[in-house]
Amino acid sequence: MAIILAQNLTKKFKDLLAVDDVNLEIEEGECFGLLGPNGAGKTSLVRMITAVSPPTRGNIWVLGKDLKVYPRQVKAILGVVPQLDNLDPDLTVLQNLITFARYFAIPKQEAYRRSTELLRLFQLEDKHNSRIRELSGGMKRRLLLARGLINQPTIIILDEPTIGLDPQARHLVWQNLGELKAQGITQLICTQNMEEAATICDRVAIMHQGRILTQDSPQALVSRYVGDEVLEIEANSRNRGKIIEKLTSRGLDFVDMGDTIQVCHVGRDELARTMMNFPERLRQRPATLEDVFFRLTGRTLVE
Numbered sequence: 001m002a003i004i005l006a007q008n009l010t011k012k013f014k015d016l017l018a019v020d021d022v023n024l025e026i027e028e029g030e031c032f033g034l035l036g037p038n039g040a041g042k043t044s045l046v047r048m049i050t051a052v053s054p055p056t057r058g059n060i061w062v063l064g065k066d067l068k069v070y071p072r073q074v075k076a077i078l079g080v081v082p083q084l085d086n087l088d089p090d091l092t093v094l095q096n097l098i099t100f101a102r103y104f105a106i107p108k109q110e111a112y113r114r115s116t117e118l119l120r121l122f123q124l125e126d127k128h129n130s131r132i133r134e135l136s137g138g139m140k141r142r143l144l145l146a147r148g149l150i151n152q153p154t155i156i157i158l159d160e161p162t163i164g165l166d167p168q169a170r171h172l173v174w175q176n177l178g179e180l181k182a183q184g185i186t187q188l189i190c191t192q193n194m195e196e197a198a199t200i201c202d203r204v205a206i207m208h209q210g211r212i213l214t215q216d217s218p219q220a221l222v223s224r225y226v227g228d229e230v231l232e233i234e235a236n237s238r239n240r241g242k243i244i245e246k247l248t249s250r251g252l253d254f255v256d257m258g259d260t261i262q263v264c265h266v267g268r269d270e271l272a273r274t275m276m277n278f279p280e281r282l283r284q285r286p287a288t289l290e291d292v293f294f295r296l297t298g299r300t301l302v303e
């Protein structure tokens with residue numbers, strides 16, 4: 001049974017279709033990513049799943065429970081880490097956790113026990129008495145994660161958990177998420193970062209203009225839409241036509257990016273042969289989810 005099941009999920013803001021007939025099945029224990037650029041509809045989608053905003057159309061079941069009928073019961077088993085930092089700046093780190101625990105009616109002593117344990121898990125114990133403004137971006141993100149776990153959720157839903165973090169802080173969050181996965185906590189994560197999706201997600205749905213274009217494991221998506229390697233040929237206005245003609249006559253699959261032409265689905269033998277046939281500057285590199293997104297939409301993830 002899917003732990004989260006969404007059918008024909010749609011969200012309209014006046015004339016704008018923010019989420020357009022989305023179907024999702026998230027399995028227990030997996031880390032599932034919604035990958036898409038700014039405005040794709042990721043936040044609107046998860047706000048419906050977390051019972052914050054009602055769908056215009058469609059249904060959601062969490063652990064078999066219809067969200068429309070059991071919003072409170074579902075909220076009790078969800079941990080939510082929002083896109084925007086909404087920590088209370090007037091409270092300390094520890095007080096933020098204790099206060100949040102009240103929403104779930106967790107007894108005070110238990111709230112204290114869980115809070116200190118979470119601060120240890122997220123390497124924030126020496127900050128327990130600090131004010132929020134004294135924390136770095138990475139620390140705030142980890143505190144939001146800790147706060148999302150205060151009710152010991154079965155599923156944690158994270159909206160762009162590492163946006164704005166430097167690579168080191170980002171890796172620390174990924175490591176924390178890996179530990180939660182090892183504990184069996186299901187994860188649904190929104191991201192614009194293809195590296196994040198490829199690194200931590202078991203499966204990824206690619207979102208664009210409110211729709212899910214495709215979904216599978218990152219590796220399967222890359223293999224299917226691009227192939228494992230991409231060959232980039234440097235192009236300019238003088239040689240572009242000729243390159244395209246040559247690639248077409250050889251039956252090769254390519255994408256014209258302007259300053260480069262990117263050849264996809266090139267096998268190893270074909271690669272060597274192709275490289276010999278082009279005097280232009282060539283570069284071979286591993287394919288990424290960004291390439292998949294570009295193939296599907298003609299756009300890049302981050303503008």
Ligand SMILES: Nc1ncnc2c1ncn2[C@@H]1O[C@H](COP(=O)(O)OP(=O)(O)O)[C@@H](O)[C@H]1O
Nearest residue numbers: 013016018036037038039040041042043044045
């Ligand atoms: N409360 C709202 N009222 C009107 N339009 C909204 C609202 N929330 C989001 N939108 C619009 O819906 C679209 C999807 O936004 P969002 O779900 O935030 O995308 P993402 O999280 O992928 O960046 C955008 O065009 C956004 O401007």
Ligand SMILES: [Mg+2]
Nearest residue numbers: 042043083159
């Ligand atoms: Mg968003």
